Amino acid sequence: MIKFIAISLSTVLLIACNNTKRPNISEQSEDTQAKELLQGIWLDDENSIPLVLVKGDTIYYTDSQSVPVYFKIVKDTLYTYGNELTRYQIDQQTEYTFSFYSLADNIVRFHKSEDPNDSLAFSRKPVEIIPTYTEVTMKDSVVFYNGTRYRAYVYINPSQIRVIKTVYSEDGISMDNVYYDNIMHICVYEGKKCLYSSDITKQMLEKVISPEFLRQAILSDMNFKKVDRKGFHYQATVCIPESSVCNMANLLVSFDGKLIIYTVK
Numbered sequence: 001m002i003k004f005i006a007i008s009l010s011t012v013l014l015i016a017c018n019n020t021k022r023p024n025i026s027e028q029s030e031d032t033q034a035k036e037l038l039q040g041i042w043l044d045d046e047n048s049i050p051l052v053l054v055k056g057d058t059i060y061y062t063d064s065q066s067v068p069v070y071f072k073i074v075k076d077t078l079y080t081y082g083n084e085l086t087r088y089q090i091d092q093q094t095e096y097t098f099s100f101y102s103l104a105d106n107i108v109r110f111h112k113s114e115d116p117n118d119s120l121a122f123s124r125k126p127v128e129i130i131p132t133y134t135e136v137t138m139k140d141s142v143v144f145y146n147g148t149r150y151r152a153y154v155y156i157n158p159s160q161i162r163v164i165k166t167v168y169s170e171d172g173i174s175m176d177n178v179y180y181d182n183i184m185h186i187c188v189y190e191g192k193k194c195l196y197s198s199d200i201t202k203q204m205l206e207k208v209i210s211p212e213f214l215r216q217a218i219l220s221d222m223n224f225k226k227v228d229r230k231g232f233h234y235q236a237t238v239c240i241p242e243s244s245v246c247n248m249a250n251l252l253v254s255f256d257g258k259l260i261i262y263t264v265k
Contacts, residue, residue, distance in 0.1 A: 034073040037095055041118050045109035050121040052110075062121045065129075067164065067176040082176040083164045083216070104172025131180040132218055132241070133158045141224040143232075148190060152224040152232050155185040157199075165216045165241050179241045184222040188232050188253055196253045202238055205249045208263045209238055213247060216240055231255055 038054045053060040059080065060068045069082040078088045078100055091099040091107050099109040139154040161181040166174050187197035202209075202219040209217075221237040231254040239246040252260040 028074045031073045031075065034090075034093060037093055038073070038098065041113035041122070042098060042110035043113050043118070045111055048111075050113060050118045053119075053122045060122055061175060063175065064123075065177045067178055069176065080174070082174065083166045084174065086174045102172035103168065103174065106171045108171050108173065129162065129178045129180055131158050132220055133182055139222075139224065143227045145227045150195075150227065150232070151189045152227070152234075153185075153187045153189075154222045154224060154234070156222065157183045157185060159183045163216065163218050163241065177241070179218060182219050184219060184236065186222065186234055186251070186253065195255065196232075196257045196259070198259065200236065200251070205236060205238065205261060208249045208261055209247045214238065217247070220246070
C-alpha cells in the first residue's frame with residue numbers, strides 16, 4: 001500500500017504550481033487506444049502489491065479513504081480530475097507495463113495483474129470517510145462581567161459535509177481523501193435570557209481566511225476566550241485534516257446579539 005508523508009501547506013502550493021499554465025486538454029483528442037490498454041488491475045513493480053484498478057474512465061484505489069478519480073490520456077500525458085487537475089507524463093506503456101513520471105519527477109512503474117484474486121483488494125465498498133468528531137461535544141463557560149453572570153456555550157456538531165483533501169505519496173502521486181466537516185453552534189445566556197444563538201460554518205470565515213485554504217480544511221474547534229465591554233470573544237480553529245497546518249479567526253458576539261468576525265492579530 002502506498003505510504004503517505006505529511007506535507008506542509010507550502011509543499012502543497014509548490015506541487016500545485018506544477019499544474020499551472022496547462023494546455024486546454026478539453027479541445028484535444030483523447031487517446032482511446034492508450035486508455036484501453038490501461039484497463040485492469042495494476043501492481044507496484046517493486047513488491048507486486050495491487051495499487052489501482054482502471055475501469056472505463058475511472059481510477060480506483062485500494063486505500064479505502066481515497067476517492068475514485070476520472071482520467072484522460074491525451075498524447076503522452078495522463079490527466080486525473082480529482083480535487084485538483086493533475087498531469088503525469090507517460091514514460092512507457094504496453095499491454096502489461098505502464099510507467100510515468102510522478103509530481104516528484106520519479107518514474108513510477110506498474111505491471112498488470114494476471115491473478116483474479118487481486119480483485120479482492122478492490123472491495124468496491126463506499127469510501128471510508130473520517131470524522132474529526134463522532135458525537136456532539138459541548139463546552140460550557142460561566143463568566144461574570146460587571147456583576148452579571150453569563151454562560152457562553154460551544155457545541156461542536158459533526159456533520160455530513162464532505163471535505164476533500166489532496167495528499168501525495170512518497171513518489172509524488174496525488175490522491176484525494178475524504179473527511180467530514182464540523183458545524184459549531186455558539187450561544188450566550190444571561191440567566192434564562194438568550195442573547196445569541198447561531199450555527200457557525202467555515203464558509204462564514206471566508207472574509208478572514210482564504211477560500212483556497214478553506215476548501216481543503218475543516219472547522220475543527222471553537223473556544224470561548226473572554227468577555228469584556230465589547231462582548232463575548234470566541235476563537236475558531238480551521239485546520240487541514242491530519243496536519244499541523246491551521247488558521248484561526250476571532251468571533252465577537254456583542255451584548256445586543258450581533259456577530260462580528262475578524263482576523264487574529
